[in-house]
Amino acid sequence: MKLSDFDFDLPEGLIATRPARPRSSARLLLAEGGAMADRHVFDLPSILRPGDLLVLNDTKVIPARLTGSRTRQTGQGEVTAKIEVTLLEPAADGWRALAKPLRKLRAGEVIRFGEALSAEVAEIGEAELRLRFDATGDAFDAALGQVGAMPLPPYIAAQRAPDAQDHQDYQTVWAARQGAVAAPTASLHFDEDLLKALAARGVGFTHVTLHVGAGTFLPVKVEDVTTHRMHAEWGEVSPEAAAAITAAKAEGRRVIPVGTTALRLIESAAVADGRVEPFRQTTDIFIYPGHHFRVTDGLMTNFHLPKSTLLMLVSALMGAEKIKEIYAHAVNERYRFFSYGDASLLIP
CATH class of the missing domain: 3.40.1780.10 (QueA-like)
Structure with missing residues (x-):
């Protein structure tokens, strides 16, 4: 077959x-x-x-698609970079997730998704990472509802960005x-x-x-x-x-x-x-x-x-x-x- x-x-x-x-x-x-x-x-x-x-x-x-930023000190001063994250599923002490660009992240870094939510990079693997968020339970759900976008399939996301109607x-x-x-x-x-x-x-x-x-x-x-x-x-x-x-x-x-x-x-x-x-x-x-x-x-x-x-x-x-x-x-x-x-x- x-x-x-x-x-x-x-x-x-x-x-x-x-x-x-x-x-x-x-x-x-x-x-x-x-x-x-x-x-x-x-x-x-x-x-x-x-x-x-x-x-x-x-x-x-869940509105699993997140846009965040990480800030890192370099020899030229403070540098902020954009990070795209897609949550996959809850894991022990955090969430499994995909991230772009994954290779530029470091364990211990903090990614901020606006005022409502942030996460520490707890672990980085070959294709994904584990994030530890600063909120849990109902507080996490509420914050995710504020900052997250619906995870549209790749063939739709390639043609347009998710918006409020997709919720x-x-x-x-x-x-x-x-x-x-x-x-x-x-x-x-x-x-x-x-x-x-x-x-x-x-x-x-x-x-x-x-x-x-x-x-x-x-x-x-x-x-x-x-x-x-x-x-x-x-x-x-x-x-x-x-x-x-x-x-x-x-x-x-x-x-x-x-x-x-x-x-x-x-x-x-x-x-x-x-x-x-x-x-x-x-x-x-x-x-x-x-x-x-x-x-x-x-x-x-x-x-x-x-x-x-x-x-x-x-x-x-x-x-x-x-x-x-x-x-x-x-x-x-x-x-x-x-x-x-x-x-x-x-x-x-």
């Missing part, structure tokens, strides 16, 4: 840099069995069945548990009116948590994709969520995760066909063609990058040839791609 098997041509003009407004007005490519139909996200109540269970990721994106756009309406540095983007299409309409239709919901990490944007660098090592992300399936998913499967109702993050988590927590147990740990599950899905009956997801692990995941669900047809249709019909783009509902 070669990396080149998951490549396709994508016109740059189809990469969305802003979401549809309202959220549920985004287009939806419905692929069910062998058929495809062009719909909209607001059509979901007429597409889904009463009793379907949507699995929603309730992670909350709302790059967050789901049900976000509850802080810790992600990337959004579960299929969920960005839902608004309160759509959730009410789905509930009225008899569609059920359960929440799980997967804190999406920056590793989701890492490219696959091996030609034999089966040798790729996935990054690890922390997730939790509560006893209530595990019971809801297991009950739905036992009753013959469909379980449809919203987003690849929710899918990867429930497949990690599955202990047998149709049965999920509580789960609270990291997962590095890599789903590619040949994977046996234990609980997933369908998937709502955005359109993914060429040669990405997420394209491999949807190829596993629908079949590689079918995904090629779906993506060719999406390109021809000028669907909008990636995090702020349109959606697909994939039901094998």
Whole structure:
């Protein structure tokens, strides 16, 4: 199974840099069995069945992108330099982070992110560093909200800088548990009116948590994709969520995760066909063609990058040839791609 098997041509003009407004007005490519139909996200109540269970990721994106400065005494006097920092995840006594330029930093230096927040460089590694901030808990969260920017994906950040609107756009309406540095983007299409309409239709919901990490944007660098090592992300399936998913499967109702993050988590927590147990740990599950899905009956997801692990995941669900047809249709019909783009509902 070669990396080149998951490549396709994508016109740059189809990469969305802003979401549809309202959220549920985004287009939806419905692929069910062998058929495809062009719909909209607001059509979901007429597409889904009463009793379907949507699995929603309730992670909350933190404003993890920081611009700071460090000051150092030199023979020519005091010199101040700009530092770009992206937080990755909490670590023992601090935060793991990326920094540009990393090589010019020294352990013990202080980086100031305005008046609200500063951090000491506690440790420097080959590709990242550990920062020890001068605030913790609620005080840290409040300060980060003042000085941080939303960590937009590289393909958006390359075209424009994050702004205040992204604090709302790059967050789901049900976000509850802080810790992600990337959004579960299929969920960005839902608004309160759509959730009410789905509930009225008899569609059920359960929440799980997967804190999406920056590793989701890492490219696959091996030609034999089966040798790729996935990054690890922390997730939790509560006893209530595990019971809801297991009950739905036992009753013959469909379980449809919203987003690849929710899918990867429930497949990690599955202990047998149709049965999920509580789960609270990291997962590095890599789903590619040949994977046996234990609980997933369908998937709502955005359109993914060429040669990405997420394209491999949807190829596993629908079949590689079918995904090629779906993506060719999406390109021809000028669907909008990636995090702020349109959606697909994939039901094998």
